[in-house]
Amino acid sequence: MDKRSFLKSVGLMSVAMPLNFLHLEQVVASVKHLDMADVASDEDFWLKVRGDYDLKPDYINLENGYYCFMPNQTMEHLIDHMRNVNYEGSYYMRTVQWENKKKIANAVAAIVGCTADEVAITRNTTESLDLVIGGIHWNAGDEAVMAEQDYGAMLNHFKLMEKRYGVVNKLVSVPNHPQNDEEIVDLYAAAITDQTRLLMVCHMVNITGQVLPVRKIADMAHARGVEVMVDGAHAFSHIEFKMQDLDCDYYGTSLHKWLSAPLGSGMLYVKKEKIDTVWPLFAESDLEANDMGRLNHIGTHPVHTDLAILNAIEYQNTIGLSRKEARLKYLQHYWTSQLRHFPRVVVNSPVEMSRHGGIGNVGIEGIEPADLEERLMQEYKIFTVAIDRPGVRGLRISPNIYTTTGELDSLVDAIKELSTL
Numbered sequence: 371m372d373k374r375s376f377l378k379s380v381g382l383m384s385v386a387m388p389l390n391f392l393h394l395e396q397v398v399a400s401v402k403h404l405d406m407a408d409v410a411s412d413e414d415f416w417l418k419v420r421g422d423y424d425l426k427p428d429y430i431n432l433e434n435g436y437y438c439f440m441p442n443q444t445m446e447h448l449i450d451h452m453r454n455v456n457y458e459g460s461y462y463m464r465t466v467q468w469e470n471k472k473k474i475a476n477a478v479a480a481i482v483g484c485t486a487d488e489v490a491i492t493r494n495t496t497e498s499l500d501l502v503i504g505g506i507h508w509n510a511g512d513e514a515v516m517a518e519q520d521y522g523a524m525l526n527h528f529k530l531m532e533k534r535y536g537v538v539n540k541l542v543s544v545p546n547h548p549q550n551d552e553e554i555v556d557l558y559a560a561a562i563t564d565q566t567r568l569l570m571v572c573h574m575v576n577i578t579g580q581v582l583p584v585r586k587i588a589d590m591a592h593a594r595g596v597e598v599m600v601d602g603a604h605a606f607s608h609i610e611f612k613m614q615d616l617d618c619d620y621y622g623t624s625l626h627k628w629l630s631a632p633l634g635s636g637m638l639y640v641k642k643e644k645i646d647t648v649w650p651l652f653a654e655s656d657l658e659a660n661d662m663g664r665l666n667h668i669g670t671h672p673v674h675t676d677l678a679i680l681n682a683i684e685y686q687n688t689i690g691l692s693r694k695e696a697r698l699k700y701l702q703h704y705w706t707s708q709l710r711h712f713p714r715v716v717v718n719s720p721v722e723m724s725r726h727g728g729i730g731n732v733g734i735e736g737i738e739p740a741d742l743e744e745r746l747m748q749e750y751k752i753f754t755v756a757i758d759r760p761g762v763r764g765l766r767i768s769p770n771i772y773t774t775t776g777e778l779d780s781l782v783d784a785i786k787e788l789s790t791l
């Protein structure tokens with residue numbers, strides 16, 4: 371074998387597309403003729419998908435918002451990639467590493483309809499968004515707008531900018547049950563002044579599951595000369611959208627969340643014309659100012675993790691993101707609609723299907739969220755997470771595509787019982 375074909379075979383071995391999707395493909399073929407709503411409620415179909423997951427029998431896992439662990443196929447591919455990269459050693463790193471990273475960026479970009487030259491494969495949302503927050507050339511007195519309900523790591527990074535550069539952070543509070551999109555847009559608009567440089571908005575609020583009207587917020591902010599950064603930790607691979615529909619300047623997400631890629635994988639999107647305005651976290655050598663590679667130097671890291679992103683995408687594509695979105699929304703609606711009007715029970719997530727995905731939040735008046743979390747786990751073997759934040763006190767419930775309606779019936783029964791004790 372000459373050098374050229376050997377290198378090619380090494381490359382192919384490392385990103386070879388899956389061998390064992392046959393079973394899932396057959397299962398999906400059996401529902402292809404059905405419309406989305408029928409597939410979303412087809413328990414037999416989702417029970418077969420559930421077979422791809424190794425589930426602990428100890429409890430019902432309704433806390434996938436932290437990390438959506440991998441189905442077995444992706445897990446097996448990850449192990450193969452680890453074995454191959456370890457076998458090839460530095461040779462892998464010096465031959466196909468960068469070519470493969472480009473393929474991965476291409477595949478991730480395709481999910482949201484942008485090009486790979488606007489995408490960096492990062493380690494998580496924190497890295498993606500904090501890189502932008504920390505990479506903007508701030509001047510004292512510049513302002514940034516965000517929400518109390520945003521994620522702590524990003525709020526903390528803005529606080530760091532306040533200490534370091536004198537940035538002024540303005541916080542809005544997002545209502546759990548907005549009357550309409552304009553109510554939310556107006557809220558953000560009221561916080562903008564002539565000094566505002568950047569507005570951060572969650573695509574899906576992690577503690578309530580509420581989907582925010584990002585495009586309308588972006589249009590309003592852009593009209594006032596303000597850049598828009600979207601925290602897409604929970605929206606990417608959960609709800610279907612294209613980057614051009616949002617028209618934001620920056621978008622960060624974790625691929626180990628709803629894409630079910632291995633831990634430590636994320637994505638940063640930067641609109642082409644904004645790339646040269648952001649300072650990198652780690653300097654890259656001699657690239658054009660508008661080359662996304664400038665923002666993506668992280669040194670040597672577990673490249674096998676990056677490779678398995680392709681397998682996670684293949685898994686998702688086999689099911690179909692639209693089927694996955696429909697199922698997740700269906701599951702959220704399934705349990706919230708049974709609890710929404712129950713005495714003492716407070717559902718902190720909007721009712722309209724267009725304003726939520728699979729995540730919901732529920733509390734019981736008179737019971738502290740932390741106590742409720744503990745009682746659900748101890749007495750009912752249901753694993754959730756307590757949320758005690760401004761305007762949101764309850765449990766975040768985040769099922770995944772392997773969750774059954776039977777498991778959600780257990781949640782509904784438990785909440786009803788605890789609320790009547």
Ligand SMILES: Cc1ncc(COP(=O)(O)O)c(C=O)c1O
Pocket residue numbers: 435436494495496497520521523572574575576601603604624
């Ligand atoms: C809204 C939101 N943003 C950012 C993050 C940070 O994600 P990661 O820890 O993967 O960087 C999370 C994590 O749960 C989140 O919910």
